[in-house]
Amino acid sequence: MSRRRSEEERVGAHTHGHGEGHDGHAHGVAENADRRWLSLALALITSFMLVEVVIGVIARSVALLSDAAHMLTDAAAIVLALIAIRLSARPARGGYTYGLKRAEILSAQANGLSLLLFGLLLGYEAVERLVDPPEVTGGLTLITALVGVAVNIAATWCMSKANRSSLNVEGAFQHVLNDLYAFIATAISGLVVVTTGFARADAIAALVAIALMLKAGVQLVRASGRVLLEAAPAGVEPDEVGNRLVSHDEVVEVHDLHVWQITSGEVSLSAHVLVAPLGDCHAVRQGLEEVLEREYGITHTTLQVDHADEHTSPPQSLGGHYDAGAPRAEHCLTAHGPVHRAAPDDH
Structure with a gap:
């Protein structure tokens, strides 16, 4: 929850x-x-x-x-x-x-x-x-x-x-x-x-x-x-937030997730989000922003949303299905913090 x-x-x-x-x-x-x-x-x-x-x-x-x-x-x-x-x-x-x-x-x-x-x-x-x-x-x-x-x-x-x-x-x-x-x-x-x-x-x-x-x-x-020290504010667990974001429709990976406070009560979040090749990046970003505001009260967000390509994602099957569980190369070689990936059955 x-x-x-x-x-x-x-x-x-x-x-x-x-x-x-x-x-x-x-x-x-x-x-x-x-x-x-x-x-x-x-x-x-x-x-x-x-x-x-x-x-x-x-x-x-x-x-x-x-x-x-x-x-x-x-x-x-x-x-x-x-x-x-x-x-x-x-x-x-x-x-x-x-x-x-x-x-x-x-x-x-x-x-x-x-x-x-x-x-x-x-x-x-x-x-x-x-x-x-x-x-x-x-x-x-x-x-x-x-x-x-x-x-x-x-x-x-x-x-x-x-x-x-x-x-x-x-x-x-x-x-x-x-x-x-x-x-x-x-x-x-x-x-x-x-x-x-x-x-x-x-x-x-x-x-x-x-x-x-x-x-x-x-x-x-x-x-x-x-x-x-840019720590996440009390009551916000970055891993929990990352898992929640990656469970959103069409999201296959979230990395470089940062949650910090500029000052008291002013929480900011940034993350790099990878979307399935045929996904709508704009709609995904809007959906994630609504989740962050509704469930965590975070309104100041910077989300970089990109399509997962053939260099960072597993190949599609013959039927065009995107296999989120197959091995893939890292999108960022020096990702800051844990990489959150969608479960194979989520997409």
């Missing part, structure tokens, strides 16, 4: 199709709305982050400082998202035939790497304080963390209004959401310090926040890395 993308993902794929007009206008309106919501979240996070750094130093709380560092990466993620939105909206020109749509992927990559770096640095500090805990002002830590929870709830709500199908917007959203969890852990640690005097609770809370940072960083680096 062919794997189908969700309706939401298919709508996102159609948005980046060949057509412009009304869709392009709507996309521009959405980008303006994204910028407004992201800017509001940025203002909330930056303002509270500055306050938290000051209080963290006064209270000698590594948990508050780690939360502030996490908020710094959140702010950086939002700034990069805003820059990427503006760059990706620029039209393609010159040598940049896809425009600057990959800017958001580079943004997500930088964001993930910064999370990993901050997580490792703060993890070292937290472990040191776990072994030799300093005196922590639990009350001040608790109050600040509770305010941080409220600020992060507001920022998370703002970012939930933006287009989360974009990898860097979703990454920034997840950062703020993880930061909310970290503030909850810090508030709990502050309460523990106030009620029991257990100073190591602060370092333990910091390690919880750091674990969330590392998790988010790994996910972002992995997801953006797959796009940069």
